[in-house]
Amino acid sequence: MNWQLLPQFAITGFLNGGPIALIALGIVLVYKSSEIFNFAEGQMLLLGTLATWWFAAEEGLGLPLWLAVMCGLATAALLGLLIERLALRPLTGQPLLSIILMTLAMSQFLQGLAILIFGTTQRNFPVIFDITNPYKISLPFTFNDNNIIVILKQNLVWSFVIAMVCVIILWLFFQYTRTGLSMRAAAEDHETAQSVGIRIHRVFALSWAMAGVIATIGGILIATASGLDLSFPIIVLAALPAVLLGGLDSIPGAVIGSLIIGTAQGLAALPNENFVFGPEAAQAMRSSAAIVPYVILLIVLLIRPDGLFGRKRIERI
Secondary structure, three states: OOOOHHHHHHHHHHHHHHHHHHHHHHHHHHHHHHHHOOOHHHHHHHHHHHHHHHHHOOOOOOOOOOHHHHHHHHHHHHHHHHHHHHHHHHHHOOOOOHHHHHHHHHHHHHHHHHHHOOOOOOOOOOOOOOOOOOOEEEEEEEEEEEEEEEEHHHHHHHHHHHHHHHHHHHHHHHHHHHHHHHHHHHHOOOHHHHHHHOHHHHHHHHHHHHHHHHHHHEEEEEEHHHHOOOOHHHHHHHHHHHHHHHHHOOHHHHHHHHHHHHHHHHOOOOOOOOOOOOOHHHHHHHHOOOHHHHHHHHHHHEEEEEEEHHHHHHHOO
């Protein structure tokens, strides 16, 4: 293994976990408020990011980037509200499986809607960060008497910073605002929250709108580096193990799980031609780094079935 490259790949993977954390938070928000696992998160992310591109691109409205982002986030919020109001609220009182299957159906409907409106062409997202002048960090240790320098692209660093700022804002929202406290109360017990005057359906609608906005922010940050096409929802495959790893009902767990998953994917891409099963196996591991999060997930769930930060509920009859 090329140990000199280990810090480069580990830090890059860790920073990549920032936008993944936002997508994971979107899933956790919906689950905490309504106990529904949202399988349409990837398609909500896709439509929100495509809408932002259309507002900003010359082929679309050509708005200033900051205004296009605001319009894209408003579109994502409206999409979340419509999904909750038109597709899920009529299923209130129905078996949970029916509601989960509805989110699966919505994912396919939204994917088709994206094809119908935007087509299948890959698009370059407008440049937000400078990509020509990467940051160079000299680490305070050496390897074989050589200084170790980590090179980080600006879009990678600033995407992580923006993602963490969004996480802090979300935490402050839940801790200190009346609406956030109402959502936390509804997440604990629907009937008790309703008995003290909290409008549960309003909480559900707000959680879906916030899930769309948060996921779209993550999608925009990722699109600035990787481009944008209809395979974009596959990013959720990294967020799903992060959610389960941290705990389905834990917001801090979703963030920490995403950072762990990002770091693991970065390390899986580390060149290692001396792999115990041979160079071909090492190349296969690098090309299938998406498998690594699920391997970690299986190991953790065998030890802690509720995830690292999930709460084990004990009910007495």
